[in-house]
Amino acid sequence: MPRVSSTPSVPGVHVARSPGRAWFRVSRPPVSGMVRPRLVLVWLVLAAAAFGAFCVTIAFGSGDFPVPPADVVPALWGSGDFATLFAVRELRLPRAMVALLCGLAFGAAGAIFQSVTRNPLASPDMLGITQGAGAAVAAGLVLGVGGGLSTQSLGLIGALAAGLAMYLLAWNRGTTGYRIVLVGIGISWMCTSLTAYLVSRTETYQAQKILGWIVGNLNDRGWPQARPLALALLVLLPAVLLLGRLQRTLLLGDEVAGGLGTPVQRTRLALLLCGSALAAFATAAAGPVLFVALAAPQIAQRLARTPAPPVTAAALTGAAIVLVSDLISQRLLSDMVLPVGVVTGVLGAPFLLWQLARTNRAGSGG
Template sequence: MTVSLSTSAPRRPAGGVVLRIPRTRASWILRPRALAVTLLLAVAVTFAFIVEVAYGEIDIPLAEVVAALTGGGDPATQMVVHDLRLPRALVGLMCGAAFGAAGTIFQTLTRNPLASPDVIGISAGAGTVATAGLLFGVGSGIGLQTFALAGGLGATAVIYTLAWKNGTTGYRIVLVGIGVAALCTSATSYLLLKAGVYQAQQALMWLTGSLNARDWTHVGPLATSLAVLLPCVAVLGPWLNGLQLGDETAKALGLPVQTARIALLLTGAALVSFACAAAGPIAFVALIAPQIALRLVNAPGPALIPSALVGSLVVLLGDVIGRLLLDGIELPVGVVSGVLGAPCLLWLLGRSNRTGSGG
């Protein structure tokens, strides 16, 4: 099968070129800037991943890290890389991608840059039920993933049900989600008060968002879930593009609006839930990653792949900064992402206020 460049289609304002498959209706827009940004982000994520593995209490030269990752190097280096640091870096990479993709889904569905899973209660719902699991002795792995998934999907179901009124709209989802987030936060605080000192400390560290002590038991379930969910995001991408035009326009184009919204909400909630189960609700990654990606790509539609890459980059670099910033003190990545994300949230709020809209 060959692909030809359409000579009849004009170049798009954002720099896109229409590609068509001959003798079919199949076509898509190739945006050179988006492709270049995606490749550069992939290179940056790869470098951040290697740096994450290389630096810690014992620094390992980058060349030795690469050798250990490819099966070479001495046994001591291989042990540090494969047993201690590689699982941590993989969890950070995958959690960042999950948060970034989920943030794009929710912000596009609501057409509001403030509607990240942190704000509208999805992360809080996953956090509440996962905290209950931790207090019941579910330490990690599939058990905690199940608790977090139940919490995230449960919060999504409550938000969608309460926001329903002859359909749902973005602003109702946001307003109801803020209320659900407050309710879940209160429930989490109650659970922490009722827990023992050790259990409360363990849950509080997890709620902050941390990659500390992550091992291969965290990697397996998260990798399996993303292997299922990320292809679903790719398949649902055209629906997401249609929904950003508004419900009426999407219906006119033949899009099953409510079915598409439910499918995307469930997929986004599952991404957030599994990421929260592996590393906790790392603050603001799902908020800032789509905004950074959109500005880098400068495209009219949602930037799913760049957002996932930016999310991975933010988590990996945040974890490196948290480990190296203060000598002898290892800050959780959630603390670093909170410091970076709070100014972004204030900027988005100020921008929304100036424009008189949600974004």
């Protein structure tokens, strides 16, 4: 049993402690909650890592004008010579901001899907959401579907449609994580096949444009892509955090969660909609950057030692992964800038194989 103690200097405040956790209750206003000191420390470390990667990416991004890392933060606030300000704020900041926001969105989306399905291999790029975006972009460019919409708009529509189709096809007087994963895999392969067919029947220029988008690419990305994604994060992340208590009860199983008063199906639908929307906006901004939504939640969960991937820690982990991968993509080759999805794919494929082997050893990999 946790040891309960009251704080003498603050009347009406009660604290209960156990290894790794602390509960608090305040009488006026009536507020209570639980704090995991290790998780708070992980948040701080990951936030520092993401900010450091953000500054280093701006300092050493593509171009012939290196910026000392110590000058990046002052330049962000408008302090420095003209050349430094131009390189930081005009050339590199917009791309780095898109990378940061995409990483946050993909990491949070992956944590939601893995928690809802209770499957460590569930992520938007495994369940057909990013493939739906790619199929929509291919259909728009090859067949003219969408009436001349931009690739970002087509990608957003395709990802949201794939997420909705996944939920509806998995519905059978309710949904389960097992059915969601199976249906999502089916949708993924259908969309992949459709995209491959459309690419095979189009002209070389259009095919290159489609392939350049569906691999995940931050080249030529800037404020037009960053602003809608930032607004989506401002709306969706607080909604996910408000659903956090109900999300944790789903980990106990549908019957137990229902017995505790959780509206299981409505909660699962709300979480899946939020996760699909996060993945859709991130995909619309930068294309389907592979493996970030798969790896970030698992890394965050192991660092925090929580029963399920923590959403905020997974988002920060995703931001750090995309920023570091983007820096590698810009500096790896001297004569060209690689798509960031190529780097995350190379780094993420071994992680996927390790995760599959680990899941099989645990007896839950089929």
